[in-house]
Amino acid sequence: MKQGFRQSQAWLHTWSGVVLGWLLFAIFITGTVSYFQDEITHWMHPERHLADARSVDLDALTAALTERAPNAPSWQIGLPSARDPVITTYWRGEGARRFEHAVFDPATGRELVERPSEGGNFFYRFHFQLWHMDVLTARYLIGIATMFMFVALISGIITHKKIFKDFFTFRPSKGQRSWLDGHNATAVLALPFHLMITFTGLVIFLWMYMPWGMVAQYGDDRMAFFAQVFPRLEAPPRADTPMPVPSLQAFVDKAQVRWGGEPVESITVHNPGDRNARIELGTGRDSRVSGDAPHLIYDAANGELLEEYGELRPVAFFSRVLVGLHLGHFADPLLRWLYFLSGIGGTIMVASGLVLWVVKRTAQAGEKPGYGLRLVRVLNVGAVAGLVIAMASFLWANRLIPGALPNRDEWEIHVFFAAWGAALLHSIFRTHRQAWVEQFALAALLLTAIPLLDLATGNFHLPTGGRYSDWILTGFQLTSVATGAALFWLSWKIAKHQPRQRPERAARPQKLPPQDDEHRLDLEPSP
Numbered sequence: 001m002k003q004g005f006r007q008s009q010a011w012l013h014t015w016s017g018v019v020l021g022w023l024l025f026a027i028f029i030t031g032t033v034s035y036f037q038d039e040i041t042h043w044m045h046p047e048r049h050l051a052d053a054r055s056v057d058l059d060a061l062t063a064a065l066t067e068r069a070p071n072a073p074s075w076q077i078g079l080p081s082a083r084d085p086v087i088t089t090y091w092r093g094e095g096a097r098r099f100e101h102a103v104f105d106p107a108t109g110r111e112l113v114e115r116p117s118e119g120g121n122f123f124y125r126f127h128f129q130l131w132h133m134d135v136l137t138a139r140y141l142i143g144i145a146t147m148f149m150f151v152a153l154i155s156g157i158i159t160h161k162k163i164f165k166d167f168f169t170f171r172p173s174k175g176q177r178s179w180l181d182g183h184n185a186t187a188v189l190a191l192p193f194h195l196m197i198t199f200t201g202l203v204i205f206l207w208m209y210m211p212w213g214m215v216a217q218y219g220d221d222r223m224a225f226f227a228q229v230f231p232r233l234e235a236p237p238r239a240d241t242p243m244p245v246p247s248l249q250a251f252v253d254k255a256q257v258r259w260g261g262e263p264v265e266s267i268t269v270h271n272p273g274d275r276n277a278r279i280e281l282g283t284g285r286d287s288r289v290s291g292d293a294p295h296l297i298y299d300a301a302n303g304e305l306l307e308e309y310g311e312l313r314p315v316a317f318f319s320r321v322l323v324g325l326h327l328g329h330f331a332d333p334l335l336r337w338l339y340f341l342s343g344i345g346g347t348i349m350v351a352s353g354l355v356l357w358v359v360k361r362t363a364q365a366g367e368k369p370g371y372g373l374r375l376v377r378v379l380n381v382g383a384v385a386g387l388v389i390a391m392a393s394f395l396w397a398n399r400l401i402p403g404a405l406p407n408r409d410e411w412e413i414h415v416f417f418a419a420w421g422a423a424l425l426h427s428i429f430r431t432h433r434q435a436w437v438e439q440f441a442l443a444a445l446l447l448t449a450i451p452l453l454d455l456a457t458g459n460f461h462l463p464t465g466g467r468y469s470d471w472i473l474t475g476f477q478l479t480s481v482a483t484g485a486a487l488f489w490l491s492w493k494i495a496k497h498q499p500r501q502r503p504e505r506a507a508r509p510q511k512l513p514p515q516d517d518e519h520r521l522d523l524e525p526s527p
Contacts, residue, residue: 013155017353020145022383025350027145029387031127031197032343033120035328035336036476038083040120043476044398045103046459047114053080053106053469058248060109061087066245068102068111070273074235077267080106081286082468116409117398122416123391128201131413136208143202143209150198152353156187183356186349190342197346200326203319229316231309233297235270235278243275246300254303255281255296265293275301282310289324290317333468351384378427378435385439386423388487392446393419395480399457433494440491448484451477 017024033040042048056079065075072091076099080086087104103112118125125131130138187194207214207225218225252264268280277300285293294310312320324330328339358380361373369377397415401408427435454460454477463470 009155009158013152013159014357016148016155017152017350018357020148021350021354021357022379023141023145024149025347025354025383026387027127027142028343028347028350029391030123032340032347033391034124034127035331035340035343036479037120037124039472039476040123042084042119042472044117044119044395045112045114046457047112048086048103049459049461049473051080051086051105051107051112053085056080056087056106057109058252061089061104062245062248064104064109064111065089065091066273069100072272073270075267075269075272077269079263079265079267081265083472085469085472086112115398115403116407117412118409122394122413128204132417139205139208143205146198146201150195150202153187153191153194153198157191160184183349183352186345186352190345193339193342194346194349196325197343200322203322204326229313229319233270233278233280233295233307233309236276238271239275241275242273243277243301245269245272245277246279246303248279250303251279251281251298254298254305255283258296259283259294269300277301278306286329289330290320291324291329292317292320354380354384377432378424381427381432381435381439382420382424385436385443386420386427388443389423389439389446390416390420392443395450396446396453399453399459433497437491437495440487440494444484444487444491446484447480447487450480450484 061077065077069075069091074091076090078084078088085106087106087109089102089104090099092099103114104110105112122131128139128142129135130142202209207222211222214222214225248267248269252267255264256262262283264281264283265285266282268282270278270280279298279300280295281298282293282295285291290312292310292312294308296305297307297309298304299306328336331339354376358373358377362369365373394412394416397412401411401415405411423439426439430438451460454473461473463474
């Protein structure tokens, strides 16, 4: 090895971050906003905004589901929470491959007719399987990018031997030095989070990336593996003897007494409307890192408790803990904000690394950058600023696309990709600085105008109390305005930035080799 170990790690750090840096940025930013997936979904469905979760009429809900899905094998009911103050239901129709879905007002049991929209689920799905791509191919690509990220983190720690000292150092208006300081600061600020989120992101799909142990034990029957590691209730066959679904509230009351007042979060009615119906209730899934929520199984006919389960095996528990750490469902609002801010730091870390690569090579290239450098410049603007524009455009499309338009939810996604593509084209035909300034300014304008958009479309609501659910819409608007203000500031800083001119160094006098008196040159004139 001609170079030292640290120098080789610096090379590895640079190229492992650059090769898939644009994809890593997309993964980080969409994954970061997914920590508020439920809040984004709530904002994107105005039909839910007036729902009141302080009272829940389960009898009215049962009547509505009996009319809506009388022959479904089961009803899966998600009860309202602070983050999602509506009742969400799923069921599989006879012979249907996909689950059907409906949302109900908790207080009245009335079905809410919503505009079709992917909501925050779009960002969540895009984060780990992209979109308009084969799911397995996308997940393998995401896994490769995640491994590159993990390598970049480890090699970055090795390379920067003064990384913690440099964290407290920031030298503004110093060109490449300033970008490096910012890159180091955002990397170190949440370094444990970055390592955790990258490692757990790989482990989540370990069964897909490294399936050899599972295949050796279970062959091609992967479902047998999951059934053994994560056991679930197997409902008995239908008796084909009609029986009305009993009052679900009575089962909820009994479960809360058994759990010491802990609220019921989910209800599953197996074989609804049949003599062999079973009532399954769960709690605590979103309040525990492992998600090992206890479940109670009741006989719907006589109310007898048949089974209580929920304790996971060690392997399953360890897997669920890693998944829980990555998703952050267990986090209370404060911890969720820490997750979010750490994710923003990771997003800035990736973006600043991409910019730093360009700044360094632009200084080396002088006034005539090569084709490769110009291409990276365009991709940097399109992948970073362009993606922010696309995400903001997705939110605007939710409010502006008519609710009755066929395939409306797909059109929201079409707007996302169209805006992203337009931003990439814009960065081709503008100078590098103009592209950054204009695209960040446009993204800032779209985000800061979100409250005005709500006001213009009749969806502006002030908080009515001090509960978390009362502040979801206002919190979303304030976060959008704050993000837009930060982007306005960034656009302004780029616009006023003047590249530093390096002072020309005076030529050093040539050093002559020492000579003895015999060979010394007599430079003085003769008398």
